[in-house]
Amino acid sequence: MRFLLVEDHEDLGRSVQERLRLEGHAVDLAPTLAEAQEFQAAASYDLILLDIMLPDGDGRQFLASQRSAGNQTPVIVMTARAAVSDRVGTLDMGADDYITKPFDYAELEARCRAILRRRGGVADSRHRHADIVFDPLGGTIDVNGEVRELRSRELRLLEVFLGAPGRILSKEHLCDRLFSFSEPVTDNAIEVYVGRLRKKLTGSRLRIDTMRGLGYRLTET
CATH class of the missing domain: 3.40.50.2300 (Response regulator)
Structure with a gap:
């Protein structure tokens, strides 16, 4: 956020x-x-x-x-x-x-x-998306019964993707959602966090596709 x-x-x-x-x-x-x-x-x-x-x-x-x-x-x-x-x-x-x-x-x-x-009109912090259960307050996702902890920016990045499923999100947009103006951001920062999040989603039906020259998109297989 x-x-x-x-x-x-x-x-x-x-x-x-x-x-x-x-x-x-x-x-x-x-x-x-x-x-x-x-x-x-x-x-x-x-x-x-x-x-x-x-x-x-x-x-x-x-x-x-x-x-x-x-x-x-x-x-x-x-x-x-x-x-x-x-x-x-x-x-x-x-x-x-x-x-x-x-x-x-x-x-x-x-x-x-x-x-x-x-x-968000949510009483319970947990959300189900495809075959994962995401708990933003607990900082975890449950993939087929396996609970995986998310680091802070992995968690925020997943929130951004889940808020716009199927939409192509540019690196600039993702930087805007994850970093403040005063924080130094390297060119590959988003690539690093997307890579980490992909590993956390391994085994689920959710995947993050790279759209060359455009950005990234969350899809369900």
């Missing part, structure tokens, strides 16, 4: 970014609303983590503008304001969740997972 983190406190922003990257997410960090808008113009996001008090404005105005423009990307507001009226007002403006600073990183990660599950 790709997240947009809007936070002006450098240490907190970097810490949250690194924690979420360890979960396999691509995270772009914007310390101002202006930079957040620039990121949004260049990429699409699965979740926005939004501070309220920012150097160039109020995050709630950013949230309101998102909703008025019809952007329904889930938003978790992060703020030091703990008053009930602040929480209620922010949720009424269209936030999907609210977490008060200081917070535990594990709680933030759990809230992110819950929001993404609700967005």
Whole structure:
């Protein structure tokens, strides 16, 4: 998944970014609303983590503008304001969740997972695709009764393919879903992760075809 983190406190922003990257997410960090808008113009996001008090404005105005423009990307507001009226007002403006600073990183990660599950309308995290059972929260796939663990980016890559079965996905698109703008990406990075994922899918009916000059496609045999 790709997240947009809007936070002006450098240490907190970097810490949250690194924690979420360890979960396999691509995270772009914007310390101002202006930079957040620039990121949004260049990429699409699965979740926005939004501070309220920012150097160039109020995050709630950013949230309101998102909703008025019809952007329904889930938003978790992060703020030091703990008053009930602040929480209620922010949720009424269209936030999907609210977490008060200081917070535990594990709680933030759990809230992110819950929001993404609700967005997909899924109560049980496990999904069946062809002859595999994919558990994104557990980080595993079950292939004919054999449970195989997925590394973080293998897991995110499989999510991208399962979200677009049969479609040709370019290397550029896959890079956009797996890496943030600040992460260095080598030319063969996607080839490496596709190769690893293919090995994890060995023995199943799912395969990843290379479409020369175009990208990759998930198919079922």
